[in-house]
Amino acid sequence: MPGSLMPGSLLPLLWLVPALPLAGFVLNGALALARPTARRTVTLVGVGLPVLSAALAFGVVVQLVRLHPTTPLVFHYWDWLSVGDLQVDVAFQLDQLAAVMLLVVTGVGALIHVFSVGYMGDDPGYARYFAYLNLFVFFMLILVLGASFPVMFVGWEGVGLCSYLLIGFWFNEQVNADAGKKAFIVNRIGDSGFLVAMFLIFRHTGSLAFGDVFARVAAAGPVAAPVITTIALLLFLGCTGKSAQIPLYVWLPDAMQGPTPVSALIHAATMVTAGVYLVARCNVLFAQAPVASAVVAGVGVLTALFAATIALKQWDIKRVLAYSTVSQLGYMFLGVGTGAYAAGMFHLVTHACFKALLFLGAGSVIHAMHQALHATHAQDDPQDMRNMGGLARALPWTAVLMWIATLAIAGIPPFGGFFSKDAILDAAFAQGAVRPIWYLFWAMGLLTALLTAVYMTRLMLYTFHGPNRTGEGAFPHLHEAPVVMTGPLVALGALTLGAGALNVPPLFGGSLILSRWLAPVTAGAARWQPALELPAATEWALVVGTVALAALGIGAAWRLLHPEELVPARLAPPERGLGRLLWKKWYVDEAYDALIVRPVVWFSREVLWKIVDVRLVDGLLVNGSAAAAQAAGWVGSRLETGEVGFYVVLFVIGVLAVLGAALR
Amino acid sequence: MFLTPALIVSAVLFTLGVAGVLLRRNAIIIFMCVELMLNAVNLTFVALAERLGIAGQVFVFFVMAVAAAEAAVGLAIILAIYRHRGTVNLQNINLLKG
Numbered sequence: 094m095p096g097s098l099m100p101g102s103l104l105p106l107l108w109l110v111p112a113l114p115l116a117g118f119v120l121n122g123a124l125a126l127a128r129p130t131a132r133r134t135v136t137l138v139g140v141g142l143p144v145l146s147a148a149l150a151f152g153v154v155v156q157l158v159r160l161h162p163t164t165p166l167v168f169h170y171w172d173w174l175s176v177g178d179l180q181v182d183v184a185f186q187l188d189q190l191a192a193v194m195l196l197v198v199t200g201v202g203a204l205i206h207v208f209s210v211g212y213m214g215d216d217p218g219y220a221r222y223f224a225y226l227n228l229f230v231f232f233m234l235i236l237v238l239g240a241s242f243p244v245m246f247v248g249w250e251g252v253g254l255c256s257y258l259l260i261g262f263w264f265n266e267q268v269n270a271d272a273g274k275k276a277f278i279v280n281r282i283g284d285s286g287f288l289v290a291m292f293l294i295f296r297h298t299g300s301l302a303f304g305d306v307f308a309r310v311a312a313a314g315p316v317a318a319p320v321i322t323t324i325a326l327l328l329f330l331g332c333t334g335k336s337a338q339i340p341l342y343v344w345l346p347d348a349m350q351g352p353t354p355v356s357a358l359i360h361a362a363t364m365v366t367a368g369v370y371l372v373a374r375c376n377v378l379f380a381q382a383p384v385a386s387a388v389v390a391g392v393g394v395l396t397a398l399f400a401a402t403i404a405l406k407q408w409d410i411k412r413v414l415a416y417s418t419v420s421q422l423g424y425m426f427l428g429v430g431t432g433a434y435a436a437g438m439f440h441l442v443t444h445a446c447f448k449a450l451l452f453l454g455a456g457s458v459i460h461a462m463h464q465a466l467h468a469t470h471a472q473d474d475p476q477d478m479r480n481m482g483g484l485a486r487a488l489p490w491t492a493v494l495m496w497i498a499t500l501a502i503a504g505i506p507p508f509g510g511f512f513s514k515d516a517i518l519d520a521a522f523a524q525g526a527v528r529p530i531w532y533l534f535w536a537m538g539l540l541t542a543l544l545t546a547v548y549m550t551r552l553m554l555y556t557f558h559g560p561n562r563t564g565e566g567a568f569p570h571l572h573e574a575p576v577v578m579t580g581p582l583v584a585l586g587a588l589t590l591g592a593g594a595l596n597v598p599p600l601f602g603g604s605l606i607l608s609r610w611l612a613p614v615t616a617g618a619a620r621w622q623p624a625l626e627l628p629a630a631t632e633w634a635l636v637v638g639t640v641a642l643a644a645l646g647i648g649a650a651w652r653l654l655h656p657e658e659l660v661p662a663r664l665a666p667p668e669r670g671l672g673r674l675l676w677k678k679w680y681v682d683e684a685y686d687a688l689i690v691r692p693v694v695w696f697s698r699e700v701l702w703k704i705v706d707v708r709l710v711d712g713l714l715v716n717g718s719a720a721a722a723q724a725a726g727w728v729g730s731r732l733e734t735g736e737v738g739f740y741v742v743l744f745v746i747g748v749l750a751v752l753g754a755a756l757r
Numbered sequence: 758m759f760l761t762p763a764l765i766v767s768a769v770l771f772t773l774g775v776a777g778v779l780l781r782r783n784a785i786i787i788f789m790c791v792e793l794m795l796n797a798v799n800l801t802f803v804a805l806a807e808r809l810g811i812a813g814q815v816f817v818f819f820v821m822a823v824a825a826a827e828a829a830v831g832l833a834i835i836l837a838i839y840r841h842r843g844t845v846n847l848q849n850i851n852l853l854k855g
Contacts, residue, residue, distance in 0.1 A: 735851035741778055 103152045107168055107185055110150045110199065111234035117142035117227035125220035132219055139223030140206045143230055147199035154192045162188075163613045167240050167304065174243070181301055186240030190614045193438055193607070194237040194370055197445045198363050200588075202230050204581040205358040208453050211578035212354050212460055222262060222352065229255035233363050237370065241302040242291045245371075249287065249335065252364045253280045259359060260351040272347040279344040283334015290327035293320065307377040311617050318381075325378050325385035329392075332368025337419050338426060339396045343682060345419055349411040353459055356411060357452030361418045362445040369425040369441050373434045373614075380618035386430050387530065390521070393426025394534045394541070399679070401544035405551070406675035408662065409476045410455050413552050417502065418448055420541060424517055427538055431531065432622035433520035434615045435596070435608035440517055442607075443509035443592040447501040450585040454495035457574045457582065458556060461488055465563060465570035473564070477662040478552065483561035487571035490579050492557045494586040499553050501589050503546040504643045509592030511640070514542065516598065519635055523625035542639055546646025551654055559656025600632050763804035771797035784835050784845040788828075795824050 120138045124131055157166075165188035174181040187195075206226060213222050229252060236248025253276075261273030295301055297320055298309045310321065332338065337345035348360045359365070372379055372389060379386050397420045404416035421444050428437030461484070462475035473480045485492035501508035504515065518538050525532035561568050573579065597603020612619075627635075659665075668676045677683075732743075770793055777790030799817045806813030839845050 737847045737850070738779070738782070745775060745779065 103149065103156050104166065104187070105168075106149060107153055107187060107238070108170065110146050110153065110195070111231050111238065113142040113146040113149070114227040114230040114234070118224050118231060121220050121224035121227060125218075125224050129217070129220045132214075135220045135223055136210055139220075139227055140203075140210060143199065143206045143227060144203045146230070146234075147203040150195045150199040153187070154196055157187060157189070157192050161613075163616075164188075165191075165240070165304065178299060179295065179301070181241055181243045183244060184240040184302070185238040185244075186303060187238065188614055189611050190370070190373055190438065191237050193442060193611070195234070197366075197442055198230065198233050198237060201362045201445050201449050201585070202233075202358060204584055205354050205362075205449060205453065208357075208456070208578050208581040209352075209354040211575050212456055213352060216352075218262065222259075225255055225258045225262070226355070226358070229259070229359060229364070233367075236367055240304070242294065242306075243301055245374075246287060246291065249331070249367065250284065252359070252367065253277065253284070253335070256280075256348065256359050256364060259355040260348045262351055262355070269350040272344075272350040276344040276348050279341050280334045283331045283341050286327040286330025286334070290324050290331065293324050293327065297324075303374070307375075307617055310381065311377050311620070313381075321378060322382040322385050325375070325382040326388060328371060328375060328378070329368075329385060329389055332371055332389075332426070333392065334368075335371075336365050336368030336422050336426070337396075338368070338392050338423065339399060342396060342400065342419050343685060346412055346415040346678070349409070349415050353411065353452060353456030356415070357449045357456065360415065361448040361452050365418065365422060366425065366441045366445065369422065369429055369437055372426070372429040373438055376429075376434050376615050376618035379429070380432065380621040386432065387528070388430070390427050390430025390531070390534055393423040393428075393430055394521075394537045395423070396420070397423030397427065397541040398537045398544070399423075401541045401548065403675055403678050404548040405544065406668070406672055408478050408676075409474075410458065410478050410481070410552065410556060411452075411476055413478075413548060414448070414451055414455055417451075417545070417548065420545065421448065421502070424514060424538065424541070427521060427534060428517040431517070431520045431524050431534075432618065433517060434618065435605075435611045436513065436516035436520050438611060439596045439607050440510075440513035442595065443501065443513040443589070446585055446588040446592045447498040447508070447510055450498040450582060450589055451495060451502070453578070453582055453585065454491050454498065457488065457491045457578055458484060460574050460578070461571045462563065464572070465567040468570040469564060469566040471564060471567060474662055478555040479659050479662040479665055480562055481556045482559045482563070482656055482659065483557070483568075484571065485557035486561075487568070488557075488573050490573055491582065492553075494582045495557070496553060497586050498589055499549045503549055503647060504542055504639060505647075506640060507590075507593055509589055509595075512593040512596060512598070515636055515639055516596065518542070518639060519627060519632060520625075522631075522635060523627050526625065539639065539642060543642045543646045546643045547650045550647045550650035554651065554654055555656050555659065559659070562659060562661045564661075598632075600629065600636070760804055760807065763800060767797045767800040767804065770794075770800065782846050782848050784838070784847055784850075787847070788831055788835065792824060792828070795820060 117138050121135055124135055124138070128134075160166075165186045168185045168187070170183045170185070172180070173183045206223075209222070209226065213219055216222060232248045232251025232255060234248070236245055236252060239245035239248055257273045257277040260276050261270045264270045264273070291301060294306055298306050300306055300309070313321075334341045345360055345365065349356055351360070379389065400416040400419035400423065404413050404420065407413045407416060421440070425437045425440050425444070428434070428440055458481070459475050462481065466473055466475050497508065501510035504511045506512075518535060521531050521535040521538055525535055563571065594603075594606075596605055596607035598605055667673070674680070734740075774790045774792075774794035774797060777793065778787050781787055781790065799820055802813040802817045802820070835845055838850060842850065844850075
């Protein structure tokens with residue numbers, strides 16, 4: 094173990110990073126069952142341990158920066174599966190890619206834990222909430238640190254479980270429980286792809302550890318074998334489920350039924366980026382499968398555009414952000430599908446900061462709305478933007494911080510989102526010179542950038558500006574959230590401002606710190622996907638064009654949308670025409686319901702239940718075997734006559750049969 | 758020397774015993790037929806001992822001892838049945854049916 098070479102090193106303590114949140118889960122889980130009212134203890138454990146874990150992760154990464162090894166540091170703990178040729182160890186792997194995710198997960202995670210103290214303070218399920226949230230951090234760290242596909246899969250499934258538990262956190266309402274179930278089932282469809290991909294990987298490389306698999310795939314040469322393409326596509330099917338891409342994105346908007354900090358942590362900043370992480374982790378595989386990479390990029394950019402159109406017409410503040418998340422995840426897949434793994438990961442990092450900020454800001458708004466509506470006993474929806482308006486006067490901090498995040502997501506310099514989005518679009522444009530279809534991807538990405546600016550400005554405009562529509566009595570009750578909630582917002586605002594500095598391109602005098610940091614990880618892919626350089630003039634043109642488009646989107650939305658014409662949700666007329674189509678989310682849920690859900694339910698009820706279960710299993714197997722035993726018993730009881738003579742006859746026949754068989 | 762005739766006599770005795778057990782209904786007769794079969798086997802032992810060694814003759818004594826014990830127990834059972842039911846006809850003794 095490399096850490097043992099250096100006395101006083103933090104690296105051997107890597108296992109503590111996931112172990113601390115796990116301990117938090119155990120303690121809080123016990124408290125949730127035994128003493129759910131012990132809020133101070135729950136807070137201390139539920140927030141303290143993740144913060145400690147974040148601090149330790151920071152220390153570990155600092156030491157990794159000093160070492161900057163070219164191969165991953167693998168920490169072996171114990172044998173897990175040992176069956177024939179299959180050897181799976183419980184082992185963690187720390188490399189530059191894992192380090193980036195480690196900081197995002199523990200850092201953003203710790204901030205959101207702090208925010209939750211204020212947001213969930215009055216909830217009767219306080220202890221249960223923190224138990225689940227800690228468990229999520231644990232599984233996410235397993236996912237990030239796992240040194241083999243199965244270990245990663247444990248984390249992959251675990252975060253899915255926590256997502257289900259937290260979406261359905263307020264399970265007393267049917268709609269929340271349904272949303273949790275939908276998320277779980279849709280994710281399972283994607284997970285089946287991941288599983289089959291693992292089987293194929295083992296079949297063709299004889300190993301499941303990342304190091305062995307990638308070394309063997311790289312040694313196989315630049316042959317784009319169909320099997321590698323198949324594996325890559327199946328892995329990507331897993332990504333479409335976890336990272337909410339077409340066709341499996343439908344669960345993420347519904348996942349907004351969970352508490353808002355959960356939406357920020359799980360359904361925006363960390364868990365949904367696991368698919369991007371998986372593609373970046375398997376960059377050697379995807380680099381050798383150009384078709385699969387094109388599918389990744391194509392699906393990504395299509396999802397980005399599609400989700401952005403839906404976000405234009407949503408009224409629920411969290412749904413806008415949910416579709417925005419789907420859209421931004423599409424950007425990341427465009428990046429990693431193009432072979433710009435560093436750019437994709439860069440967007441992942443900046444997105445984690447500004448989207449967590451947006452969601453927590455929305456949480457702060459909803460918190461204020463909820464309290465105001467509660468004070469006036471109004472039955473209005475606290476999440477509907479038609480019931481908001483003019484909130485900047487009541488929530489100045491939240492408004493300013495959310496504007497920062499809005500400018501970041503729209504791609505206005507010098508905020509983080511500008512550099513990362515620009516890097517992805519540049520890479521796509523450069524790829525167009527080799528494969529022309531990327532010009533189409535680039536154009537779609539550009540259009541998405543415009544739509545992003547429009548729907549985010551719309552959200553800000555309707556929420557924070559114009560006249561207030563909450564109601565005469567309610568407005569004075571709208572207040573800024575306590576410090577425990579605004580504090581994390583400010584921290585995330587600072588991160589959003591600073592995240593761009595991670596990877597400033599040479600064009601602006603930077604040195605691509607993140608790209609060079611990730612170079613040892615992406616070196617395998619770089620052999621088959623050489624970086625494409627654009628002339629500086631072209632780059633400038635692209636940058637100016639992108640920024641101009643984003644500014645146009647913001648300006649157009651500001652001029653064309655009139656918040657003063659809005660009416661509160663309960664008075665609003667129904668949408669018509671294209672607006673209705675977008676408001677109804679292109680009727681995708683309805684189409685899935687008619688094409689997939691109903692046929693499956695019908696088949697399950699009419700065939701699987703009424704024929705297979707009732708007639709075959711219950712009728713033939715269960716009742717049939719009982720009837721057969723009864724019949725055999727009847728025959729046996731007829732033989733039992735009680736007459737010794739009859740028995741003797743049978744006995745003699747038996748003896749003769751045995752003798753005959755023996756002598757033959 | 759006398760092996761073949763001895764074995765033939767033994768087989769005939771054994772078959773008579775089996776036929777008696779199968780065909781008769783009186784418990785005492787059946788019991789006697791069982792003894793007949795045992796003694797047919799004894800005869801086989803003695804006849805074959807000439808060729809296969811003295812162990813066969815020794816085994817006859819064991820069979821006789823066991824048969825004597827069995828006769829004592831068996832007759833006692835039959836006596837008990839007779840006292841209880843007033844008959845030793847096996848057709849009337851069929852309590853053990855399923």
